[in-house]
């Protein structure tokens with residue numbers, strides 16, 4: 001395999017998806033989709049099922065034709081290039097391996113599909129298998145491998161052709177949780193070491209946060225926010241992003257008073273304050289990340305009746321009784337057995353820690 005190209009996080013136009021639209025049988029899946037990825041970046045497309053993640057991935061790979069817009073890779077238009085001319089590798093959710101072939105044969109298939117003679121495949125296959133730590137399994141039939149091993153084979157087959165871009169569609173979804181976490185770290189390290197540019201499709205926020213430099217949060221064919229994991233968590237651009245990435249207290253309310261950059265909001269649990277100026281009467285959703293909510297009075301203070309107290313090991317979650325559509329959540333560090341359902345507890349947080357989104361008037 002070629003030595004890795006230098007990583008260029010500044011050049012965020014290595015992949016340039018420009019105003020792409022796609023409809024199936026007259027139903028639009030996406031329109032005006034813009035999506036740019038830098039060389040060497042690991043990016044995730046995160047969103048609920050049906051939001052268009054796979055469709056976008058397939059358009060980039062050349063497996064689905066866009067109705068409008070263009071796709072550029074390293075400055076070259078590839079919009080109408082056939083999939084096999086793009087040198088983009090795809091790892092599918094199902095891995096799409098041949099169960100009756102050996103590991104080595106499956107990996108060699110990646111090369112042979114691109115016209116390499118069988119005889120030159122040996123050293124490259126050995127190298128690709130070493131990369132994913134599967135050298136000892138070269139002659140094993142794929143059907144006799146565990147899920148994690150099959151995933152490694154699929155990755156080796158994708159990388160053996162030195163792709164200019166690697167696309168992975170829900171690559172960990174067939175693995176159990178423990179293995180999934182191990183494979184995420186392993187794959188991220190491998191791709192980093194090779195300065196591979198890769199796009200992961202996932203509906204799992206922990207996975208997206210764990211493997212990516214940046215995450216594009218998708219909703220109904222639109223990217224709602226494209227940012228680093230910490231930006232998404234700390235400053236979600238919409239209530240959808242706040243709900244999709246991480247947990248939060250969430251209160252629906254109405255602005256009753258607004259001065260310069262501070263609003264007073266009536267909620268079902270009392271009055272709270274949030275940053276920002278709104279016309280009185282505006283309906284808003286207030287969010288607070290659970291580790292920013294303390295069990296003592298602060299600028300915003302609510303008295304909450306606990307519905308549950310969950311000791312989760314590294315943290316304890318206190319869930320307050322809330323109206324439909326609202327959530328009251330506080331996390332205290334470590335294992336804390338001071339709380340029980342039915343207890344009345346103070347939840348407090350600072351105004352500056354409140355996220356606020358307009359939901360209507």
Ligand SMILES: Nc1ncnc2c1ncn2[C@@H]1O[C@H](COP(=O)(O)OP(=O)(O)O)[C@@H](O)[C@H]1O
Nearest residue numbers: 024025029047048049050051052053054055056
């Ligand atoms: N080949 C197809 N024919 C018709 N509808 C499709 C096809 N592929 C995807 N869709 C529709 O497009 C929407 C987006 O699908 P998809 O990109 O697979 O979403 P995701 O991967 O985010 O779950 C869905 O409503 C899906 O039913």
Ligand SMILES: [Mg+2]
Nearest residue numbers: 053054055201
């Ligand atoms: Mg999908």
